[in-house]
Amino acid sequence: MSTAETLDFPLKRAPLVPPRPALAPETMTPLQRMKAIRKNAITSWGVRAYQDDVIAGKFLGRNSYILNSPEAIRYVLVENYENYFRTPVGMRVLRPMLGDGLLTSKGKPWKHQRRTLAPAFTPRAVTTLVPHMLSATDEAIDELKGQRDQPVDLREAMQRMTLEIAGRTMFSLEMGEHGAALRNFVIEYSQTYAPPRFLDMLLPLSVPSPMDIGRALFRRRWTRFVGKLIRERRSMTQQLSGQQGAPRDLFDLMVSARDPETGAAFSDELLGDEVATMILAGHETTATALFWSLYLLSLDPATQDELAESVRAIAIDANTDMSKLPFARAVIDEAMRLYPPAFLIARAATGPDTVAGREIREKDVILMSPWLLQRHEKLWQDPNAFIPQRFMPGAPQPDRFAYMPFGAGPRICIGAHFALVEATLALAKIIQTFKVEVISKRPAIPVGIVTTQPDHSPVFRITRR
Ligand code: HEM
DSSP: OOHHHHOOSOOOSOOOOOOOOSSOGGGOOHHHHHHHHHHHGGGGOOGGGGTOSEEEEEETTEEEEEEOOHHHHHIIIIITGGGEEOOHHHHHHHHHHHTTSGGGOOHHHHHHHHHHHGGGGSHHHHHHHHHHHHHHHHHHHHHHHTTTTSEEOHHHHHHHHHHHHHHHHHHSOOOHHHHHHHHHHHHHIIIIISSOOHHHHHSOTTSOOHHHHHHHHHHHHHHHHHHHHHHHHHHHHHHTTTOOOSOOSHHHHHHSOOOTTTOOOOOHHHHHHHHHHHHHHHHHHHHHHHHHHHHHHHHOHHHHHHHHHHHTTOOOSTTOOGGGOHHHHHHHHHHHHHSOSSOOEEEEESSOEEETTEEEOTTOEEEEOHHHHTTOTTTSSSTTSOOGGGGSTTSOOOOTTTOOTTOOGGGSOTTHHHHHHHHHHHHHHHHHHEEEEEOOOSOOOEEESSSEEESSOOOEEEEEO
């Protein structure tokens, strides 16, 4: 049974209606469509994308299908997942930063990496990383205390905090000057090299596009930087030589990881790609989840007060049982429903197939969008309203393939538990300390390029509770 049929709590919130395209998608020329997607994929979707089960289209000579049917998505992401891989344009954009790491590999190398890395992301392993998460969160909160009653850019604060958490959980290193350099790499990449150009979409992957030259030069600088971080961390290990104790961080866990079948460790090059993948896949997405959570809470002071009350008497430390923070977790879940940091999961078919009754040819594109699915009119009651209670223990569980901020199937986000622990703890601590208000009158419009970013950083005011 879908959540739409079974929810019974009051629907009291003002709807957050998604932005619509200026032109009806069916009437756009391919060039207009490409421009619209490049600028903001979210505004390229019309009303039908929130109502229909399958939206078939053609894009640059290929068939493309947006799937909104949980059953069809289950088929593509689980049952026949090996027939689908990232699109050529996706690979073009991701590989210069992530190399051949977990997110960008497939087949046997992917299986090897996935089973080797899995033990580093179990709930038990993540527990060992919580002190790093908390120390970086506490420092971010201390910094925010200095900005009380002043205009604050919480989006930037969340990005710096999650980057610091990524650095500490990965390397036990305080990010210091590396943090600034890393952020500059991320900003340069996401602004210059990540948005696909016309030729990136048109040319086969084997033929470099003009932008690929810039991407290759970028990759040289980027891998040198990641190599420097790894050397620094290794020399730290040598200073603390001889200790055989418990792993201190993700780096220790990844260095000691062995393929359970072959016993093989990662090569240095692959280790660099995994480090880059984990830092990049993890920090911007989690910062985005926290930003939208704080934004939604500032638009809904009653829910914010409810959250503050729910965490008021809880001492949040490394021993905190996450089940004590159900409302903080529900706010994160609901914010990720309305503003999923990864708004699109795209696949290209590697061979023929039949999906939702449609003939699929090799190279056809299948799009599954957490953004569309999680606001779909058939799948959710009052889909555009912010109602964290949907995710409280005891509420009916949404369909596994209708709510998927972390994807689904064998390629589901390996860092999902890590991210949920990090975001829940940070949100609980922030709201325990501050009352958060948004001062900007201009609404934050979501822009889907790599992640779901606001079109501008709204100005917030924070006051001590
Ligand atoms: C709120 C935070 C996060 C969100 C919303 C998110 C979302 C996702 C999604 C949707 C996928 C599936 C992509 C696909 O199937 O095409 C994915 C994969 C992945 N994520 Fe995350 N992620 C988050 C945090 C993290 C963190 C903290 C890490 C690592 C520390 C991480 C590492 C990865 C990796 C390595 C993959 C690829 C897995 C594979 O292909 O086997 N993510 N993530």
